[in-house]
Amino acid sequence: MDLNIPNDDDLFKNFDPKIEALQELSNIGVGHAATALSQLLNRRVDMSIPRVRFVKIEEVSEYLSTSPEDVVAGIYQETSEDENGQLNLLLIFDYNSVHQLLQALISGSVPRNLEELDDFAKSILLETGNILLIHTITAINSFTESRWFPHAPSLAIDMVGALTDELVTQDPSFLKEFILVEVDVFTDQEKIKGDILLLPDSKAMNALMTTLYGENWEAMV
Amino acid sequence: MSEVLTAKIGEIQVGKSPMKLQALALGSCVGVVLYDKINKVGALAHVLLPDETNVGVHEPGKFATKAIPEALRRMELKGANRANIIAKIAGGAKMFETNSVGGVMDIGRRNIEAVIEILKKEGIQLVAQDVGENFGRTIIFDLETGSLTIRQIMNRKEYKI
Numbered sequence: 001m002d003l004n005i006p007n008d009d010d011l012f013k014n015f016d017p018k019i020e021a022l023q024e025l026s027n028i029g030v031g032h033a034a035t036a037l038s039q040l041l042n043r044r045v046d047m048s049i050p051r052v053r054f055v056k057i058e059e060v061s062e063y064l065s066t067s068p069e070d071v072v073a074g075i076y077q078e079t080s081e082d083e084n085g086q087l088n089l090l091l092i093f094d095y096n097s098v099h100q101l102l103q104a105l106i107s108g109s110v111p112r113n114l115e116e117l118d119d120f121a122k123s124i125l126l127e128t129g130n131i132l133l134i135h136t137i138t139a140i141n142s143f144t145e146s147r148w149f150p151h152a153p154s155l156a157i158d159m160v161g162a163l164t165d166e167l168v169t170q171d172p173s174f175l176k177e178f179i180l181v182e183v184d185v186f187t188d189q190e191k192i193k194g195d196i197l198l199l200p201d202s203k204a205m206n207a208l209m210t211t212l213y214g215e216n217w218e219a220m221v
Numbered sequence: 222m223s224e225v226l227t228a229k230i231g232e233i234q235v236g237k238s239p240m241k242l243q244a245l246a247l248g249s250c251v252g253v254v255l256y257d258k259i260n261k262v263g264a265l266a267h268v269l270l271p272d273e274t275n276v277g278v279h280e281p282g283k284f285a286t287k288a289i290p291e292a293l294r295r296m297e298l299k300g301a302n303r304a305n306i307i308a309k310i311a312g313g314a315k316m317f318e319t320n321s322v323g324g325v326m327d328i329g330r331r332n333i334e335a336v337i338e339i340l341k342k343e344g345i346q347l348v349a350q351d352v353g354e355n356f357g358r359t360i361i362f363d364l365e366t367g368s369l370t371i372r373q374i375m376n377r378k379e380y381k382i
Contacts (some may be wrong), residue, residue: 058230061246068246069359069374076317115375154317158375161246162357165230165269166316166328 019052021212026050026181027195029139033132034185040131041104041187048184055180055197063180064092064195067069068161073098075129075155076167079148081135083149085203087148089136090167091129092160092195099192101128114157126155136196142213146204167199225361228252228267231283235264235295237329238364240308246374247312247358249329251285254309254362254369255292255345257301263364270328271335283290285335289343308340309349309369309382311360329353349382 030050038045053063061068075091093101095114101115102110105124111117117125130153137150156163167178179198184191200208209217223239230250232241238261244252247267247337256263268287313329313336333352340347351358351371359372368381 071374074317076319078319097307115377151319154319156316156355158248158316159246159357159359162248162314163316165246165250165357 020056022179022181022208023050023052024214025140025143025208026052026136026183028143029136030181030183031099032135032139034134036131037128037185038127041045043187043189046186048186051179051182055178055212057164057178058182060164060167060178060197064164065094065160069159071095071158072160072163073125073129073155074163075115075126075133075139075153077130077153078132078151080151081107082147083151083199084144084146084148084207085205085206087137087140087146087201087208088167088199089133090163090196090199091133092163092196093129094193095124097192097194100192101125104187104190117157122155122157122177126153126190129153129155132194133196140198144207146207148204164197167197222225223365226265230267231269233264233266233288233292233295234355235262235292235299236260236364237299240364241361242361242364243361244312244368245359247360248314248316248334249312251310251312251329251332251352252358252360253285253289253292253336253340254311254360255289255296255306256309256362256364256365256367257296258307259305260302261364261367262296262299262301263362263367264296265360265362266292268332268336271331285332285339289336289339289345291346293343298346306345307348307367308345309362310336310340310347311351311358311369311371311382313352314354316355316356316357351382 034045034047077089164175181196184193225241227236228244243267244267251268253266268285268288269283272284272286310361313333315329356373357376361370370381372379
């Protein structure tokens with residue numbers, strides 16, 4: 001496995017058992033998703049070990065992109081609430097990843113700008129995102145014994161800062177800290193970078209953490 | 222080039238001509254600009270939420286209820302006269318189409334309503350607005366002229382209000 005974390009010393013310096021376990025959880029989810037993507041693309045797909053961080057709302061767009069004005073594709077998925085609360089997800093593909101994905105899936109040329117994508121390209125992005133997110137949710141569900149059921153996903157292409165705005169302004173029961181999972185998916189031709197933001201409400205965070213660390217997880221944080 | 226200050230999420234920036242104030246990539250957030258055109262003092266608040274109900278954080282810039290009075294206070298410290306101050310607002314979009322019931326994702330609209338109400342309460346005249354819809358906006362506020370430039374990156378449009 002290729003760790004592929006250049007200049008990312010802080011991840012090692014601040015070794016955090018909380019992050020370790022979430023990383024393992026993400027690994028399972030993304031593993032499922034990579035298999036699904038492999039079937040979709042009809043070629044071998046490898047993936048990096050997911051990198052997991054806790055990110056504050058104000059800093060989300062800085063982690064996702066160099067400028068909050070960078071145009072990206074975001075696929076947002078809400079889940080139904082169960083006794084473990086609610087867990088929503090946002091998947092971000094940057095410009096290069098969108099380009100690579102579309103080149104792999106569409107015959108013919110791909111527009112140079114995300115602003116010019118037609119409805120067909122958009123529906124492909126939405127479906128690909130949907131597959132990745134549903135597999136991630138399935139993995140988390142089986143791990144936490146939750147029944148978060150994904151609603152219809154929604155695609156938006158715009159400035160990354162504008163897309164993450166909407167998440168940081170969610171219902172107050174949602175936490176103001178997110179779990180960011182970054183993963184690279186490789187084929188022999190493409191490298192696709194996906195950033196998945198897990199947006200748990202306080203109940204869902206509790207369910208996740210209790211599964212990973214037991215009832216007293218808060219003492220560890 | 223005049224100096225440009227950026228108000229990040231939840232921040233308030235205050236300045237005088239010839240400075241410019243900007244907020245990048247507003248989605249459902251609302252950018253509130255306040256301007257005293259006589260003294261050429263202005264403020265930009267990058268408002269995140271209508272109010273602090275249940276949130277449990279106390280940073281004034283984040284909430285419409287706190288950000289606007291705080292911005293006015295800071296402007297007066299810089300020499301603005303309350304009677305001259307007018308307001309323009311931009312942002313409050315709804316970026317994702319979702320089926321959520323109860324307006325969880327309709328925070329943009331709630332932000333706009335809250336900002337308008339608080340401006341009214343503070344007795345500040347709202348002279349222009351460019352709000353709602355489903356695209357992000359970057360705004361640049363020129364403290365020399367009081368004009369607010371709106372940039373829609375996705376639609377490749379730029380105009381002033």
